[in-house]
Amino acid sequence: MKWTVIDTISCPNTGIVFSGIVSLKMLKLIIWYEGSVIIPPGSVIEPFEDSVKIDGEYTLMKIYNVTTFKQSAWQELKDKITCREGLLDDSALCLSPFRCALKVCPYGKERPQESA
Template identity: 25%
Template sequence: MVNMEWFIKQAVVCSKTGTAFAIASNLRNLNLILWYRGDYFLQKGNTLSVTSFGLIVNGKTRKLQLLHVFSFSHSLWVSLTQNLDCPGNTYPMIRHCPKRPGCLFKHCPYGAMLPHQ
């Protein structure tokens, strides 16, 4: 299998489903929307390699399960980002999240904690 290298341009998460979406672009400027779940949150600037050994992010093997791959559509991406209810998608430097109690991620992809009690 030939290695395919992809560059992550944008990424968002869905706290209600515990899944994430990312825009990936290759050297030929083919853009895809990845819908996935796993132990790692893809971030803008990451390099994703598809190899016979699995998915490798920035040179490290990661357990990512691709649920679906869509051809990039600006309107689809806008629809996704507007309908995902995670404060970190808008404010990635979030420290305390009021949505954490109902979030399906064991660890917040943005590093937020529960709000102060």
């Protein structure tokens, strides 16, 4: 079964990523997951027993939950879960004073190396 990603929200506090997905039969769901990838909108995913195929590549990820997609609940999530650092500037470094739990930055930023 193939699904297309509608939108993705990443929570820097918990490291959980939420992706809204739609099937060819227009069934809409939200998957809650954690992994080394954040699935961008437009990607095609296929679930398998122990992994997920994203745009043709197998990726290991831990799926926590799958729920029905409701636009009002999705919008509420988007309004509450934000990373202000990603919206501040075009810098390649994340200078947020808060610890981010995400394994990969949705904005492509990297944390500066901590000095010993």
